[in-house]
Amino acid sequence: MTPSSELIHRGGGHDAHPAADEAAAATAGHYPSPNKPPHGKAPLPPWLARPLRYVAGEQRLLFTLLGMALASLVFLLAPSSSSSSSSAASVAAVGLAARHSGGSSSVSMGAVARHQGRVPLGLKRKGLRVVVTGGAGFVGSHLVDRLMERGDSVIVVDNLFTGRKENVLHHAGNPRFEMIRHDVVEPILLEVDQIYHLACPASPVHYKHNPVKTIKTNVVGTLNMLGLAKRVGARFLLTSTSEVYGDPLQHPQVETYWGNVNPIGVRSCYDEGKRTAETLTMDYHRGANLEVRIARIFNTYGPRMCIDDGRVVSNFVAQVEGLMKLMEGDHVGPFNLGNPGEFTMLELAKVVQDTIDPNARIEFRPNTADDPHKRKPDITRAKDMLGWEPKISLRKGLPLMVQDFRNRIFGDQQQQHNSKEDAGDH
């Protein structure tokens, strides 16, 4: 075989590697002369002649055109399914990237995912990403249970001042659940759709313990969470309190009542703190167009309540239902969420005697400073606009809480007793 026939043979047998063939020919010293015009026509430069010959050979051009026509046909016939699945992929990727990135990029990515609106074909609507500050507390942990039940992804942000890990421990290991030990007075960046802001010491024994910290949590903590909501475009719900009415001069209290609060008293860190939190919430709503909701919670009791809480009981944790209705609804509020059933302290003490211990002694002591004399929510607004009202009476609800307290106190004592016995055995 001559070197030139070898070159032709290579060209025909290894079409996929013309460049390699050229290199082989060059090393063999058999590059065709570019200066010899074939059949007297104008010569084609070799960089053009070779690819043209390659494309024209073996009907490759025909096959290429056929392939392109087929691909366009498929694309035209199935435009919606292919485009929605690709958008689904991009949304999923965006969600993932957004959770793992910080800075401003996560903000815009979150916005893309959130405003996607349409659910891609064949995909179930994904649950929301929700932050619950104070989610390890009494009300917060019951809210977390409901959100998890609904299929949401929940992040609890709590500094565990009065909350307990045990309140949410049953969700540990669930990939939709996360708990971050964090104090809301420090900023935090999370990519979420909704923020339930509950973090705050709520009972007088706790909020009076460190009043400066209490007001800081209410003001700086709320500012931080509002800032987060603004940044990621999340809906924000504040759990305010009946304490914003102070020692009310109007009875029962309607949401339009402005309250009677001592600004310099021992309870002011909480009362004024929550009032400022409400002000901040409304300012962000008006000034930054933030979607906000405000609930004013009246005294609540139930399982998981702090054993040394000491607040007067009036309502069961079914209030959580009210919080969720408020978040999902169209009304900003504020809404009173509480039980309008009224009773005196003496009546309450007697219910406690009947349900818990008939031998419990009733003591009469002077009231603490600025303690409200009377309080009763008017819940007309919540009934009409949220379709919410409390369902469990004190006599029915109290035994449920008592059972939980018994388990925790006597269960703990039983555990200590058992471990002492175990230690004695060794």
Ligand SMILES: O=C(O)[C@H]1O[C@H](OP(=O)(O)OP(=O)(O)OC[C@H]2O[C@@H](n3ccc(=O)[nH]c3=O)[C@H](O)[C@@H]2O)[C@H](O)[C@@H](O)[C@@H]1O
């Ligand atoms: O009834 C009300 O008005 C109150 O109801 C709930 O409070 P609650 O669940 O009853 O009280 P806790 O069990 O003490 O829960 C508060 C949670 O906030 C957390 N917390 C407290 C203080 C703080 O600085 N940061 C913080 O994360 C605590 O650890 C705890 O988990 C809400 O959390 C309060 O915002 C609301 O004012």
